[in-house]
Amino acid sequence: LYSLSKHASVSLALNTSVVALNRSSTGIESLTLSQGDQQCTVNVKGGVILASGGFNRHPILRQAMLPGADASWCPAAPGHTGQAQDLARDLGAKYGEGAASHAFWAPVSLRKRADGSQAVFPHFVMDRAKPGMLTVNKAGERFVNESTSYHLFALGMQAANQTSPSAPASVPAYLICDAEALRKYGIGMVRPGGKHLEPFLADGYLTQANSLAELAVKLGIDAQGLQTSVSKINTYAETGIDPDFHRGVTAYQQNIGDATWSGKNPNLGALTQAPYYAVRLYPGDIGAATGLLADADARVLDASQQAIPGLYAVGNDMHSIMGGVYTGPGITIGPGMVFGYLAAKHAVARAGTIYTTKNTT
Numbered sequence: 001l002y003s004l005s006k007h008a009s010v011s012l013a014l015n016t017s018v019v020a021l022n023r024s025s026t027g028i029e030s031l032t033l034s035q036g037d038q039q040c041t042v043n044v045k046g047g048v049i050l051a052s053g054g055f056n057r058h059p060i061l062r063q064a065m066l067p068g069a070d071a072s073w074c075p076a077a078p079g080h081t082g083q084a085q086d087l088a089r090d091l092g093a094k095y096g097e098g099a100a101s102h103a104f105w106a107p108v109s110l111r112k113r114a115d116g117s118q119a120v121f122p123h124f125v126m127d128r129a130k131p132g133m134l135t136v137n138k139a140g141e142r143f144v145n146e147s148t149s150y151h152l153f154a155l156g157m158q159a160a161n162q163t164s165p166s167a168p169a170s171v172p173a174y175l176i177c178d179a180e181a182l183r184k185y186g187i188g189m190v191r192p193g194g195k196h197l198e199p200f201l202a203d204g205y206l207t208q209a210n211s212l213a214e215l216a217v218k219l220g221i222d223a224q225g226l227q228t229s230v231s232k233i234n235t236y237a238e239t240g241i242d243p244d245f246h247r248g249v250t251a252y253q254q255n256i257g258d259a260t261w262s263g264k265n266p267n268l269g270a271l272t273q274a275p276y277y278a279v280r281l282y283p284g285d286i287g288a289a290t291g292l293l294a295d296a297d298a299r300v301l302d303a304s305q306q307a308i309p310g311l312y313a314v315g316n317d318m319h320s321i322m323g324g325v326y327t328g329p330g331i332t333i334g335p336g337m338v339f340g341y342l343a344a345k346h347a348v349a350r351a352g353t354i355y356t357t358k359n360t361t
Contacts, residue, residue, distance in 0.1 A: 021048060021087045027309025046351030047310040049298070049343045050084045051336075054288030054316030056103065058082030065102040066285055068158070073108055073284040075120035080288075085317060088292055092302040093311070096293045096319025104326065105154030107135075107173070108284035109188040111205040121189050122286055123175070124150050125256040129247075131269020132181025134233050135281065139168035140216060140225025142233075145245040147253035147267040151326035154283035172280040174219055176226070178271040185258075188279045207278045215276045230271050240264025252328075287332050288316040289324035298343035310350065312343035 005012055013033065020032035022041070031042045055061040056076040062069075085093075106122040113119050127133060129147035137143050137160065144156035160170040177187055183194035190200050200206035209215035212230055216223035236242045240263065248254055248267030257266030292300050292313040299307035315336040322331045 018084060018087065021091060021311065023091055023308075028311050044310060046347035046349075047312055047343075049312040049314060049340070049347065050088060050292070050300075050317040051313075051315045051340070052082075052084035052317055053077055053080035054291060055082035055085055056080045056285055056288055056316075058085070065290060068162075069103075069283060069285055072110070072118060073120065073282040075106075075108060075122055075284055075286055080316070085292060088300055088308075088311060088313070091308055091311065093300045093308060093313075094293050094303050095290055099289045099320065099324030101151075101155065101324035102288070102290040103285035104151050104287045104289055104320075104324070104331065105158075105283055106150035106286045107154050107157065107175075107281040109175075109205065109279045109281055111189055111200075112203060119189070120284060122150065122284060123153075123188060123281065127177075127185050127187050128153070128175055129253060129256040129267050130181060130185045130258055131237065131261050131263060131265075131267065132271055133175065133177045133185070133187075133269075134229060134271070135173050135175050136221065136226060136229050137168045137170040137173055138221050140222040140227070140229055141168065142229050142244060143170050143173075145242075145247050145253070147247045147257060149252065149326045150286075157281070157283045168222075172282050174221060175279045175281055176215070176230070176271070177277050179273040179275055179277075181269065181271070182277050187277060190277075190279075205279065208275050210274050210276075212276055215278060219278055219280075233268065234270040234272065237263055237265070237268045237270040240268060242268060289320040289322065291317050291319040294318045294339075296342070297346040298339040299346065310347075312347060314339045314343050 004010055016033050016035040018031055019034045021028055022030040022032060028044050028048050030044055031048060033040050033042060056074055057080045061082055062071060106124060109121045111119045128135060133146060134142060135144060135146050143160040144153055157170050157173055184192060186192040190206055197206060201208055207218050209218055212227050213223045216226045248257060248265040254266050259266060263269055294300050294313050295307060298312045298314050298318060300311040300313050301307055316332060318339060321335055
């Protein structure tokens with residue numbers, strides 16, 4: 001952002017909203033911007049590229065596309081309101097269809113900051129897949145492969161929570177570890193080392209107990225279920241095989257385990273050293289998968305699959321080419337970079353064509 005601000009041809013407009021996309025017979029011709037009590041119109045040469053972060057904080061679309069996912073669990077930026085998408089839809093833009101999920105997900109933990117705001121921490125790769133960790137539901141039972149991708153993990157939380165009205169709740173779920181795992185890997189916002197735990201314990205982010213039974217009572221989960229789950233994991237750590245959820249069987253899973261682990265499986269380790277610890281997990285939407293339908297040049301399309309001249313969408317404003325599936329790291333950043341380049345290249349070429357046409361005529 002700093003280097004961009006120093007670019008001779010760039011002006012950054014802070015605390016500014018786009019309130020209108022103005023269209024003529026040739027396409028988008030200008031923007032109406034609002035800053036405080038002032039408005040201004042900016043003429044468009046090549047086009048407008050929408051990169052506002054997606055619909056995740058749009059109050060209506062969120063309720064329709066992400067039912068049951070509380071907005072407080074979302075780590076997306078406050079500006080991801082979908083306002084820019086609303087303007088595009090007013091011009092005939094349509095959302096893509098057929099995605100396996102409307103969003104990409106991760107298990108998250110929640111903690112209040114000193115100023116009263118809420119921090120949302122995504123548990124991507126640093127803790128849940130490591131030896132000495134397991135995740136359980138309200139019954140104290142495992143329900144998901146802890147070493148799977150964060151997207152599938154959070155989808156698994158939601159699926160297990162919706163199995164039947166009598167199914168044990170898996171939202172929140174409980175990430176459990178022993179003292180050695182906490183020391184080596186940390187847990188959530190708690191950093192490795194096992195020190196300076198007092199603030200996390202005081203505000204309830206981290207739960208500590210001297211036994212599994214005590215930990216279950218503090219968490220409000222089934223004590224016998226938790227004890228049984230830990231006993232199974234301890235056995236699986238000896239054999240290196242998880243017959244229940246096949247933890248640590250793929251290269252991806254092993255990669256987010258512990259490569260220095262001396263056991264038979266880099267994702268499996270026994271929980272034996274008190275005290276024991278837990279953090280509550282929730283399924284958090286980390287980015288939109290459903291977005292505005294666009295073509296190979298990132299041009300926004302209408303219901304007839306025709307490009308709206310001068311209007312582009314990239315990043316999470318663009319319908320994801322991944323189809324709501326986690327194929328590997330970079331599923332949003334990679335396409336964002338590629339289609340950002342393609343959109344800019346096409347818009348510049350379009351500007352040159354329009355300029356030449358105007359001067360010729």
